[in-house]
Amino acid sequence: MVPTLFGRIQTRLWLLAVVGALVTAALTPVLPMDAPLADKYQATFVVLGAVAVIGIAWELLYHLLMQWRWEKDWPTMFGLFTGIPEGLLVGYLATQGWLPFLPAAVAPAAFVIHFTVVWLVVWLVANGPMRVPFIRWRFRGGRLL
Amino acid sequence: MTEVVDVHRQESAAGTPVRPLARLLASAGAWTDEMIAGYGIPVQDTPIATVGGGIGSYILADYLRVAGGVPTSGLRVVSNLSHPWQTYERLANSSQISPTDRIRSDSASRPDNLWGFPSYALQEAIRDRSLGPLAHVFVEPIFDDYYTPRLGDVMKSIEREARRIRYWDMLVRGDAQLVRKRVGGGYYVLFVDERQEDPQPMALRVRDVHLAVGYPGLKFLPELQEFRERKNDHHRVVNAYENHEHVYHALRRRPGTVLVRGGGIVASRVLERLILDRQRYGQPTRIIHLLRTYVTGSHGPHPWARRSGKHGFAYQGFNYPKSVWGGQLKARMASLHGKDRADVYEEIGGTTTAYRREWQRQLRTAREEGWYHAVCGTISDLQDTGPKLTARMRVEQGEFEVEPDFVIDCTGLNAEVTEHQVLRDLLVHGGAQLNPLGRMDVKGSFELIGADSGPGRVYVTGAASLGGPFPGVDTFLGLQIAAQEVVDDIARRGHCRHLGPIASTLEWLRWATGRQL
Ligand SMILES: Cc1cc2nc3c(=O)[nH]c(=O)nc-3n(C[C@H](O)[C@H](O)[C@H](O)COP(=O)(O)OP(=O)(O)OC[C@H]3O[C@@H](n4cnc5c(N)ncnc54)[C@H](O)[C@@H]3O)c2cc1C
Numbered sequence A: 001m002v003p004t005l006f007g008r009i010q011t012r013l014w015l016l017a018v019v020g021a022l023v024t025a026a027l028t029p030v031l032p033m034d035a036p037l038a039d040k041y042q043a044t045f046v047v048l049g050a051v052a053v054i055g056i057a058w059e060l061l062y063h064l065l066m067q068w069r070w071e072k073d074w075p076t077m078f079g080l081f082t083g084i085p086e087g088l089l090v091g092y093l094a095t096q097g098w099l100p101f102l103p104a105a106v107a108p109a110a111f112v113i114h115f116t117v118v119w120l121v122v123w124l125v126a127n128g129p130m131r132v133p134f135i136r137w138r139f140r141g142g143r144l145l
Numbered sequence B: 001m002t003e004v005v006d007v008h009r010q011e012s013a014a015g016t017p018v019r020p021l022a023r024l025l026a027s028a029g030a031w032t033d034e035m036i037a038g039y040g041i042p043v044q045d046t047p048i049a050t051v052g053g054g055i056g057s058y059i060l061a062d063y064l065r066v067a068g069g070v071p072t073s074g075l076r077v078v079s080n081l082s083h084p085w086q087t088y089e090r091l092a093n094s095s096q097i098s099p100t101d102r103i104r105s106d107s108a109s110r111p112d113n114l115w116g117f118p119s120y121a122l123q124e125a126i127r128d129r130s131l132g133p134l135a136h137v138f139v140e141p142i143f144d145d146y147y148t149p150r151l152g153d154v155m156k157s158i159e160r161e162a163r164r165i166r167y168w169d170m171l172v173r174g175d176a177q178l179v180r181k182r183v184g185g186g187y188y189v190l191f192v193d194e195r196q197e198d199p200q201p202m203a204l205r206v207r208d209v210h211l212a213v214g215y216p217g218l219k220f221l222p223e224l225q226e227f228r229e230r231k232n233d234h235h236r237v238v239n240a241y242e243n244h245e246h247v248y249h250a251l252r253r254r255p256g257t258v259l260v261r262g263g264g265i266v267a268s269r270v271l272e273r274l275i276l277d278r279q280r281y282g283q284p285t286r287i288i289h290l291l292r293t294y295v296t297g298s299h300g301p302h303p304w305a306r307r308s309g310k311h312g313f314a315y316q317g318f319n320y321p322k323s324v325w326g327g328q329l330k331a332r333m334a335s336l337h338g339k340d341r342a343d344v345y346e347e348i349g350g351t352t353t354a355y356r357r358e359w360q361r362q363l364r365t366a367r368e369e370g371w372y373h374a375v376c377g378t379i380s381d382l383q384d385t386g387p388k389l390t391a392r393m394r395v396e397q398g399e400f401e402v403e404p405d406f407v408i409d410c411t412g413l414n415a416e417v418t419e420h421q422v423l424r425d426l427l428v429h430g431g432a433q434l435n436p437l438g439r440m441d442v443k444g445s446f447e448l449i450g451a452d453s454g455p456g457r458v459y460v461t462g463a464a465s466l467g468g469p470f471p472g473v474d475t476f477l478g479l480q481i482a483a484q485e486v487v488d489d490i491a492r493r494g495h496c497r498h499l500g501p502i503a504s505t506l507e508w509l510r511w512a513t514g515r516q517l
Helices: A005-030 A037-066 A076-081 A083-095 A108-126 B019-026 B033-038 B055-066 B086-094 B120-128 B132-139 B151-164 B222-231 B245-253 B265-281 B328-334 B338-348 B357-368 B421-428 B476-492 B501-512
Strands: B043-045 B048-052 B075-079 B171-173 B175-181 B187-192 B201-206 B208-211 B237-239 B257-261 B286-291 B372-385 B388-395 B398-402 B406-409 B458-460
Touching: A005 A037, A005 A108, A037 A083, A037 A108, A076 A083, A076 A108, A076 B132, A083 A108, B019 B175, B019 B187, B019 B201, B033 B043, B033 B201, B048 B055, B048 B187, B048 B201, B055 B075, B055 B151, B055 B476, B075 B201, B086 B151, B120 B132, B120 B151, B175 B421, B187 B208, B222 B237, B222 B372, B245 B265, B245 B406, B257 B265, B265 B286, B265 B357, B328 B338, B357 B372, B388 B406
Parallel strands: B043 B201, B048 B075, B048 B208, B075 B171, B208 B458, B237 B406, B257 B286, B257 B406, B286 B372
Antiparallel strands: B175 B187, B187 B201, B372 B388, B388 B398
16 A cells, blocks of 8 residues: 555554554453553553554654655555654653553563564554455555545 | 457458448437337347456456446456457567566556455465565565566466456457447447458447557657658567567577667567577677667656656656555545646656666666667658668767667557547547547546436546546556446446445455355
């Protein structure tokens, strides 16, 4: 999918809300966190929410950077590697306990596992299977609405 | 199962036009049922007809069958081809793409699969048990060229899907003569099967017509055309889209000079062939490459609109910037009209070729060894001077002469819509108009503006619809985008299913398991 600005944002929100939430729901119980399960869920969903919300600002930046590309495309690799700066930022905020609604600072190992798995699965879904139910999505720059 | 056979066409009974046909061809305005019955023309009713039967018709048929849920009885394909990839294969082979060569569209441009998933790269990776194709897509276009599928794989996939949707049950062999409005709504598609001993006109009475008729013919530069006609020499001055193997055969046996004209991907392929043959057969072939526009570097009005280029070529992965098929450029174009749209066409247009690392290496060697010269200019005169030709070239510094043995014109195909009888008639009698680029004026839904007939619509996709709100029309993915628009429009008008997420997933499962429709 070659994104437009609104397409990027919608795709990110949809994928995190559906695929990200499913992965988080399945993964949270096994994450190395020393807390009751309810607190663990609260922490991972706050992190997921932060990736979505802060991500809107990231998407604005990516859209700006994309303008220097003649093709106005966003290579597959970029979609994966943008996870590094995004992960570092959200990871810092989460492990410091600075994200709102966090029950406690998130253990670094738990964050790394959670973020990496969610990012990878979302990236894989965006690069193929997403097109199966949403047959018009790729021709609309990633817009679902 | 349907056999794929190519029946050779018999010469039609030239000079003895079938009378009702001649009368109908000369008539103006809409046709009545009585008129057609009066001429004794057999009529078949069907809701939709697609004229052409090449890749564009095939993609529309696929979309109608799969997404629209239309049965085979709901569609007829009127074509002079026996299989949809016939013209494409011929043009590809002539222009030096062998079945194992890679074409120029991306991994998810799958004419045989509405979803583009699994992509060609994923399929190739699974089949060859190799991560190579996936790694290629992962690093493209930054650390490697764009991944593109092999011609043979693409054609095989098209054939598989054609059988799955029972394409040949819908095929009606014939040359469409006219598409005329029918009094009372809808259209008549009048066609003649020229393969018959005594070809008789036949008609389809339809609600909607789709036209994907490709290119009317080859395009030659005027001075080359003039030479071919004057000397009746189709041997030494050839078009890259026609079979010109004899040129390569001759150059294997003796030293020679070739003048290659054009800077597009076909020129790149012709150069590749000449260079490889030179290395393989050891003949000192010399190449003069004539470009009308010589690109020396990145070009464009500002840093956000700069295309790369060098050594005469403008480089681009595909025949438009990638975002034309779904990103920013597609969205932007759809909202532009008139001159603004034409300006963007101008900005993103122009001849380009793909930057392929292999081609760069070959040309670098050729340049360094001094047997390849690219010059910027035009041919002002071409004469037959014995065993060789003499071409007078006009360049910036003045004029000079070269003596090539062959001239290969790689400047393209003729897209003049008024040279196609059916399209011309729609312009003259059907209410259709030309767009600012001189092709058929269509809406975003690919409906031909001004040609509706009661509840019926004409849709045009492919090269004839270039210049509309969507530029990438003449490509596999573009034809698929167009088919989606057409089928969605037909669904909006209440004549077929609108494909939602659940049905789409079910249809994909059917595709993946090869279930026949
Ligand atoms: C050399 C070459 C390489 C290409 N490579 C790529 C690529 O890598 N990727 C990509 O996406 N696209 C590529 N394309 C473009 C792609 O092939 C075209 O977009 C596509 O084939 C166009 O389909 P079409 O149906 O419009 O035309 P065609 O496939 O040419 O079919 C139209 C056919 O309609 C028939 N016809 C015309 N008039 C009538 C009539 N009156 N009655 C009955 N039949 C009629 C003719 O037989 C004609 O051939 C390439 C094109 C060429 C020439």
